[in-house]
Amino acid sequence: MAVQPGGGAPDPLWSYTSKADFGSSNLAVAGGRVYVVSDRLTAVDAATGAVAWNGEYIDGLLAAAGGGLVFVGSPNSLTGYDQATGKSAWRPRYSGPSSPSYSLVQALCADDELAYGITWGQNGLNGQATKLVAWSIESGVESWSQELRPGQQRYGVQHGLRDGRIYHNDGQFTIIARSTKDGQQLWSTPTGADFAITPVTDGDRLYCLAGKDGLQALSTATGSRQLLIRQKGGADGSFGQVTAVNGVVYGFPGDQSVCAWSAKTGEQLWECPLPFRPSDVNQPVLVQNTLFVVGTGIDGVTAVDAGSGAIRWRFRTDPLSSPSEEWALTTDGRRLFAGLGTTLFALPAS
Template sequence: MAPAEPTPASPRTAAAAPAAAISDLSEELPSGEGPVESSSDVVAGRPDHVRPTRRTLVAAGAAGAAVLGLGLYARGFSRPDPPPRLPAPRFTGPAPLWTYRGTERAAPGRLGPGTRAPLFPTAAAVDVLDPATGTRRLRLPLAADGPPAYGSGRSWLLAPTAERVHSLADGRLDGHDLRTGHPDRPVELAALLGGRVTSHTLLGTDGHALICTADLAPTASAGPAEVLFAVDPAAGRLVWSRSRREQDSLLLRTGLLDGRLFALDTGERLVAVDTRDGRTLWRAPAGPSVSWLAPLPDRVCLGVDPGDLRVLAALDGSPLRPPSRPPGATWRYLPPITDGRALYAVRSDGEITALAPEDGRQLWSCTLPYRVDLRSVPLVVGRVLYVPGGADDGVTAVDVADGRTLWTFTDGLPGVDVWWLGTDGERLFAGHDSVLHALPTA
């Protein structure tokens, strides 16, 4: 497979590749002709020259067409037609610094939070791009997804820094150096945990260790076990582990921030775990029908049906006053984000409200030109809030000082996926489907 290459920021005309087809050849011989006498062989020395008959010419032509058809048929197998080229982009908003077109559809769900390098993950590999030019420097293979069992099967990829990525699949932790592509020594979970792993999940990293869960198969002396644990990937050692009792089982709705893991348990409680040693810091009632959780530096926000927001203090789990939602509202609250200056509450109808973190008073509000959902993950870079929408909607930049809409970027390319964002602090990486753009930050 030929490597994908970045395209220049300026639009260009792309001609569609012609589609060739071979039609069936059929021609009836003229009727009313009698048998043809066999002719003498000139090469054998028989001097009688006989003109070829119409039937001979037609037969020869049919044979030639058949040979040509077989040749083209075989050529079609040996040299397949190239895939149709994407149309030229039609940009609105800022001109991209570069545009990368992948050969496959992106799978941004493989990326964990904190990605700083421009990465283009797919179902089978991750392309590591040069941040300045968008050229592909490396292609790192990823293990295939495992069975759709509770707790895993999926091979999550995360890039906590600009130097290294880690993935977990088939009971093994793998790491790669993003600068060289060199693999780290793999870590087998069975040897690490002392049992056969039936499912697993890579929850994230606290900057030092990888936080994971695993289900262990029953043994002759013990039944199945659920384990929450931390691994030092550089040393390949187990930092800590704790078994999860049924009444204390942590669910998959989790979040990592500032050395703490926040997770829901089966008792409808929010649990805070210290990622340095695995001890429980506090438990607090979370209530039923929690659809998502979003940890922030000073609070943990929970999305609860039918779309309300519940807020707990990150220090001890005490309840905090949430922003109000009118009775009968048809929109839902989505996970908010913060930059320390304000809390940006995002609604599914596209309205964003900036709230003062100390007392919750409204600073400003604005409305996006499109609706958003849980797949639209906003990002703050400097003084700008970037909010992605659907493939046709693009990405909108909002000034965090007053809520002014600065621009909405679209590329005019066909697609069905929601835009996904990343940054290295200097550039905004915005992609959907099989393209990734680098945009200047304000």
């Protein structure tokens, strides 16, 4: 995919092109590699862009990395591939006479002990059931599972994982905190919203929507509201995706801009107007002192100074070769990895 000149953007550090499209969530980073899910699982060296290995052909649904494996969901199971070799090395194990019948398994995330996914399958006379499941990476045995409430869409489970807890929304747009050890529900808080963003935590607080009032910060200990961030001037309106790092919340207040707010007081620190509406799917990504924001297709990737809110540069691909799709974003803390269509670019942090 050709790069459009102009915009002040530096040249990509490298680019990799797959044979098939990969979606906006089909990237994972671990062990100095970027794992790309398209028609097969591929490991790309994060520093050089060289292909470390090409795995088997897969019908893959999202990727997550942990415990030395890359987990990829599929229409009927979850598979863990060895990060070093790409070989299939893990599958769920079941103690019953037969394995469950799933029509879809979606990889969510993983830590060093558990792999988490969403299963969509049959539940007797009740028809199809959606469950949040945690499997042991060591044994493959299901550690715990929890059924999600009716109304939850297959791909609509927004989630976050930190400090021994997994946070997720359910079918009624309630935020739930669970212990990763046993799946026990620690608290639940209705958001009052009619859609969900990815719940983000900075440790003590979790950020999610507050109906049409704005963005709220909940205590990660109790689920009680600690802070409300409203639209400029106190107007009603829904927020888009956010991220929270080092005492600052960065996010989209529902228009063509990205803003920064104090995580302590909710005070707006800066606002950066954008020439496009930010993506509803991708969170802003902070890499060192640069905040990266994307729209769709030819909107490209915009680098914003995280301290001042000033635009540093815009990276865009040629309009004639750019699909009108969501970008895929992830980072290893040193570089931004941005994918569109069949091409993955590595971009510098400044």
